[in-house]
Amino acid sequence: MPAKRRDQREQEVATSERLLDTAERLFAEFGFDGVGMRALADEAGVNLGATTYHYGSKEKLYVETFMRRFRPTNAARLEMLQRAEKLAEGRPLAVETIVECMLRPPFMTVLKYPNFPGLLARNLFMPPAFLRAELEKEQGMALQIFAVALAKALPQLDPQILQLRLIFGGGSLLMVAGQMTRLGLRESPTHCEATLGALIQFISAGLRAESPTIPGLELPKFTAPRSRRH
Amino acid sequence: MPAKRRDQREQEVATSERLLDTAERLFAEFGFDGVGMRALADEAGVNLGATTYHYGSKEKLYVETFMRRFRPTNAARLEMLQRAEKLAEGRPLAVETIVECMLRPPFMTVLKYPNFPGLLARNLFMPPAFLRAELEKEQGMALQIFAVALAKALPQLDPQILQLRLIFGGGSLLMVAGQMTRLGLRESPTHCEATLGALIQFISAGLRAESPTIPGLELPKFTAPRSRRH
DNA sequence: GTCTATAACCTGATAGAC
DNA sequence: GTCTATCAGGTTATAGAC
Numbered sequence: 127m128p129a130k131r132r133d134q135r136e137q138e139v140a141t142s143e144r145l146l147d148t149a150e151r152l153f154a155e156f157g158f159d160g161v162g163m164r165a166l167a168d169e170a171g172v173n174l175g176a177t178t179y180h181y182g183s184k185e186k187l188y189v190e191t192f193m194r195r196f197r198p199t200n201a202a203r204l205e206m207l208q209r210a211e212k213l214a215e216g217r218p219l220a221v222e223t224i225v226e227c228m229l230r231p232p233f234m235t236v237l238k239y240p241n242f243p244g245l246l247a248r249n250l251f252m253p254p255a256f257l258r259a260e261l262e263k264e265q266g267m268a269l270q271i272f273a274v275a276l277a278k279a280l281p282q283l284d285p286q287i288l289q290l291r292l293i294f295g296g297g298s299l300l301m302v303a304g305q306m307t308r309l310g311l312r313e314s315p316t317h318c319e320a321t322l323g324a325l326i327q328f329i330s331a332g333l334r335a336e337s338p339t340i341p342g343l344e345l346p347k348f349t350a351p352r353s354r355r356h
Numbered sequence: 357m358p359a360k361r362r363d364q365r366e367q368e369v370a371t372s373e374r375l376l377d378t379a380e381r382l383f384a385e386f387g388f389d390g391v392g393m394r395a396l397a398d399e400a401g402v403n404l405g406a407t408t409y410h411y412g413s414k415e416k417l418y419v420e421t422f423m424r425r426f427r428p429t430n431a432a433r434l435e436m437l438q439r440a441e442k443l444a445e446g447r448p449l450a451v452e453t454i455v456e457c458m459l460r461p462p463f464m465t466v467l468k469y470p471n472f473p474g475l476l477a478r479n480l481f482m483p484p485a486f487l488r489a490e491l492e493k494e495q496g497m498a499l500q501i502f503a504v505a506l507a508k509a510l511p512q513l514d515p516q517i518l519q520l521r522l523i524f525g526g527g528s529l530l531m532v533a534g535q536m537t538r539l540g541l542r543e544s545p546t547h548c549e550a551t552l553g554a555l556i557q558f559i560s561a562g563l564r565a566e567s568p569t570i571p572g573l574e575l576p577k578f579t580a581p582r583s584r585r586h
Numbered sequence: 587g588t589c590t591a592t593a594a595c596c597t598g599a600t601a602g603a604c
Numbered sequence: 605g606t607c608t609a610t611c612a613g614g615t616t617a618t619a620g621a622c
Contacts, residue, residue, distance in 0.1 A: 159389030301527020335561035
């Protein structure tokens, strides 16, 4: 019985959990198209047939793998912003404070779950088509809320430019996330905190930059990109 | 003869070129693992066997697809910086000038080749393992040169922080690249130019930010990440 | 809930005719 | 240079026993 060779301790965890954990690790490293359900089931010590029973399809498993981490992280960003706004009692928040609310929760999740950076990078940068809907629903509103908060902190800034700069800042965050293991950030929380601080500084300064309203700039009607044929 | 159904005009282009062009389009959209050699050969109107003859393997074709655009773009960045430094006659360059030298060539390539953003995003963000060596060789030196130029323009800035901020800025560029089609940037060069301007502003401001030397920050020994089992 | 077996198909690479 | 045919192995998903 080659499928039973995993040790007892791993068997104590429910198979659906083990599968999800393994999926997190492998999907983060190799991407959706880079891992097969076979490799996944084998690595998790789970039968191939059981994967279908628990998650229905590879795509559903992939979505759940990402959302399990992304949902609470995103919720934490909004909570942190609400706490900060409550604490400020009507006074406008500093740009740095708002930016920290956006960035700290993802960094905390990263410290807790080593594979989260890979998930973030792969799914927010060029997300698979079947993830788009769920993703947009989850993060679209959050982005809107932060844009409003920042517009209050930077009343003289063109909203179009602000939206563009939020995208720039998102890129910086994702780059750090993607390179986190490579940067050796996993080792110490201290280093992680230092990087977070540097990132907050960088983005805040970029958001505050003087902007001679750029002529001819019009921001988009977003259009859905494709991702893979299935 | 189902393989001959493509029209005459396309046959005038050499098959190896057609294959490379098609690879550029499909790899940019779906990634290395997202496209099969069959789909690729079919779409290009090229026989499957011919692909091996011309490029040897899928990986080699992928590398060539990316490098064909990336090499000259990267070279253009260095040339632009050299021209600027020559023009300055020893006077230190403005941060904005250096940043523009880094960003404008990629934007120009994007205007010329619609699929370049996808290539950039996919290959610089979480590059496949087999591309790493070529990539590091090509861009490593360039990054070093720009770091030196920026260190001269920002003499009071901690080199560690500078290196980190270069990564942040790179993320912003890649994010824009990845979302370029989605942002509707393809339509007008004006819009493209405006976005480039906004990005230069953002990154320059971030680079200039006051940095109270962050304690405990040490930058890495880079370690090679894996990408896919083959 | 977990397993085996299998269907239907796709993968990259290659050998050898033309 | 271009074609066909094929190899050995991979893919997701499913049906049905236990």
